Amino acid sequence: DAGVIQSPRHEVTEMGQEVTLRCKPISGHNSLFWYRQTMMRGLELLIYFNNNVPIDDSGMPEDRFSAKMPNASFSTLKIQPSEPRDSAVYFCASSHRGDRGPRRTEAFFGQGTRLTVV
Amino acid sequence: AQSVTQPDIHITVSEGASLELRCNYSYGATPYLFWYVQSPGQGLQLLLKYFSGDTLVQGIKGFEAEFKRSQSSFNLRKPSVHWSDAAEYFCAVGSTSGTYKYIFGTGTRLKVLA
Numbered sequence: 384d385a386g387v388i389q390s391p392r393h394e395v396t397e398m399g400q401e402v403t404l405r406c407k408p409i410s411g412h413n414s415l416f417w418y419r420q421t422m423m424r425g426l427e428l429l430i431y432f433n434n435n436v437p438i439d440d441s442g443m444p445e446d447r448f449s450a451k452m453p454n455a456s457f458s459t460l461k462i463q464p465s466e467p468r469d470s471a472v473y474f475c476a477s478s479h480r481g482d483r484g485p486r487r488t489e490a491f492f493g494q495g496t497r498l499t500v501v
Numbered sequence: 502a503q504s505v506t507q508p509d510i511h512i513t514v515s516e517g518a519s520l521e522l523r524c525n526y527s528y529g530a531t532p533y534l535f536w537y538v539q540s541p542g543q544g545l546q547l548l549l550k551y552f553s554g555d556t557l558v559q560g561i562k563g564f565e566a567e568f569k570r571s572q573s574s575f576n577l578r579k580p581s582v583h584w585s586d587a588a589e590y591f592c593a594v595g596s597t598s599g600t601y602k603y604i605f606g607t608g609t610r611l612k613v614l615a
Contacts, residue, residue: 426608428605489550492545
């Protein structure tokens with residue numbers, strides 16, 4: 384398996400523009416996580432999906448952020464409109480959760496998308 | 502609420518010296534514990550994990566970690582550091598019930614002196 388694939392690797396955009404980050408989880412994984420990494424706040428969990436359903440979006444900073452998972456092999460994180468303070472590295476991770484609760488498994492991370500909003 | 506604390510933001514060691522990175526967690530039940538490493542510009546790679554059983558776990562690249570329930574700690578160790586170990590290290594806890602997610606510490610940046 385190629386691992387978790389994120390695109391683009393780098394994104395530079397102007398303030399006010401819409402930004403869409405993409406993620407393809409590892410095949411067979413049913414949990415997907417979006418994290419944001421900054422120097423000031425470290426690695427923050429934004430949202431997590433289980434079986435394509437958003438389970439916990441309490442980390443989404445504000446309404447400008449939205450995430451979708453239309454199927455088991457694709458997820459997007461959208462920022463509209465973007466602001467300079469959104470500049471960060473955004474990571475997608477996936478894992479497998481058993482039907483009767485979390486399996487003993489780790490999260491596998493993509494390479495991240497470095498977003499710069501100018 | 503579950504949380505992870507890594508008290509050392511930066512650590513500098515000489516090549517060949519031993520290393521210990523500290524991690525303390527807060528969780529109401531037995532947690533799943535992880536150590537990840539992040540090299541510059543890269544994603545996070547799993548070093549090792551603890552779920553149950555033997556409290557001393559071995560990982561990749563010569564790392565090990567010890568789970569101490571009484572101290573709520575899961576410290577990472579390596580007997581002899583190599584220059585290529587310079588990176589940022591993250592401790593994480595995975596919940597075993599409820600909303601299943603991973604919570605990360607703020608990381609420890611390791612610098613290795615030649």
